[in-house]
Structures are given as C-alpha cells and as structure tokens.
C-alpha cells in the first residue's frame with residue numbers, strides 16, 4: 001500500500017538559526033515511522049538569511065519545500081498559505097523555534113489514524129512567558145469565550161494535525177483578518193487533545209511582542225463576535241436607565257414640587273452633565289463603528305491574502 005503523506009507546515013520569521021535544528025528533528029522522526037513527509041517552510045518576510053538556508057535545504061532534499069512571502073504577513077497568514085499549498089493526507093502546523101515538541105508527532109498521527117480529524121496540542125505551562133503575556137492570554141480566552149462567538153479552547157496552540165477533510169474546508173475561508181486556530185475551531189470536526197509542555201525558545205527572538213498580541217486579540221474580538229458592539233449597546237442601556245430616572249427626579253423635584261429638599265440644581269449644570277454623557281456615548285459608538293467598518297472594508301476589498309516572491313512546492 002502507498003504510504004500516506006504528512007505535510008509539516010512551519011511558519012518562519014527570522015528563524016535562520018532554528019531551521020537546521022527543526023529540519024533535523026523532523027527528518028529523524030520520519031525515519032522511524034511508515035509515512036512520507038513534505039516539509040513546507042513559509043518564510044514570512046524574514047530579514048535574516050532564512051531564505052538562503054531554505055533554498056539550500058530544498059536543493060539538497062526534495063522533501064523540503066518553501067514559500068517565500070514578499071514581506072511579513074504574520075504567522076496566521078503564513079500558516080494559511082502552507083495549508084493552502086500542502087499535498088498531504090494530513091498536515092501539521094509547527095513553530096520553527098522548537099517550542100512545540102516534535103517527538104509528539106507520532107502520537108498525533110496515531111490519534112489521527114484512530115479517527116480524530118483534528119488533533120490539538122494543549123500547552124500545560126510555559127516557563128518562558130512573562131506575566132503580561134500570561135495575563136493577556138487569560139484575558140484573551142476569557143473574553144473570547146464570554147463573547148459568545150467561536151468557542152476557543154484555552155491553551156490550545158497552533159501545534160496541530162488536521163485531516164485532509166479539514167484542510168479542504170479550511171481552504172474555503174476567504175477572510176483576511178484571521179486567527180487560524182479560531183477558524184479551525186469554528187469548523188468543528190472530531191477533535192482529540194494532546195497535552196504537552198512547551199519548550200523554551202533557545203535561539204532567535206519571539207516575533208510576537210505584547211503589542212502584536214494585543215492587536216491579535218482585538219482582531220479576534222472583532223472578527224469572531226459582536227461582543228464589543230453588544231457591550232456598547234448594554235452601556236447605552238445602563239446610561240439611559242440611570243440618567244433617565246435622574247432627569248425625571250430632578251424635573252419633578254425642582255419644577256413640580258418646587259425644590260422641597262433644597263437641592264437647587266442649576267439648569268446649565270444639569271444640561272452640561274447630560275450633554276457630556278451623550279457626547280461620550282456617541283464617541284464610543286463612533287470608535288467602535290469605525291472598527292467594524294474597518295473589518296468589513298478589509299473583507300470587501302478581498303485582497304489576496306499573501307504575495308509569494310519565490311517558491312518550490
């Protein structure tokens with residue numbers, strides 16, 4: 001029987017130092033299991049000599065393929081491109097920095113053969129993460145799951161295997177503003193979880209700073225749910241429910257009962273407070289509407305998701 005093909009997709013942004021190591025690890029693993037593999041590196045506009053190293057590897061090993069982006073498009077788009085172009089019966093998404101333990105690959109494949117259509121790596125802990133990042137991820141999952149949009153599994157990582165069926169469905173998504181794992185969760189399919197401890201990043205720098213992660217969270221919130229818009233609606237209701245009765249109280253107290261409590265509210269003061277409140281609401285609404293319109297705009301113009309300068313696939 002023909003051996004099944006497994007595609008390994010590795011987004012790489014300035015990972016020149018890590019590529020030889022991850023390549024070696026994967027080759028070693030596939031020596032011992034009865035599967036063919038193709039390793040697809042997606043060079044996400046690296047500024048170092050990542051591309052040179054990839055070309056070199058690809059020249060020597062026909063299992064190594066690459067896509068080179070014309071600039072940095074971000075990891076989500078890089079993994080998307082890999083999934084779009086891969087040929088495997090299943091594909092893996094793995095970080096280039098060796099933080100995802102490649103020795104678990106056979107276990108993922110085993111679960112896949114046993115019927116799982118998506119095998120998801122769940123991170124147990126990450127010693128290397130700062131407090132801000134950890135708190136941020138807590139907020140992120142809390143928010144996303146409260147928001148009632150796509151349910152996202154806490155600590156689920158991009159370290160995943162997906163079946164060809166899932167790949168084909170994933171390839172139908174057209175949105176530009178995307179979180180790959182969010183879309184995969186949205187797709188459903190039979191899931192299986194594998195728990196692992198993330199290794200520390202030994203070489204190179206993490207490409208995701210706090211700012212980039214914050215942007216990712218905002219994108220996820222706007223792209224996957226109407227939470228923010230609904231929040232503003234609720235805020236509006238609360239303000240109306242408090243300022244309305246207050247206004248009525250002032251009106252009755254001052255003008256109908258002729259100020260029995262001696263509050264002596266001045267007309268302009270009352271007006272100023274009310275107007276300030278309303279202006280505040282309007283500004284918040286405008287800001288949010290801008291966010292949503294920005295999102296719609298991105299989808300409507302339907303730009304290509306990425307631009308490839310060079311490839312071997």
Ligand code: UDP
Pocket residue numbers: 010011012013014015044072073074075078094095096097099201205206207208
């Ligand atoms: N990455 C990418 N484009 C970027 C940033 C990162 O392709 O703009 C890749 C990076 O090379 C690595 C993976 O995405 O293979 C995870 O990145 P990183 O280690 O910086 O993220 P973290 O481990 O903090 O989630």
Ligand code: MG
Pocket residue numbers: 095097099201206
């Ligand atoms: Mg990393």
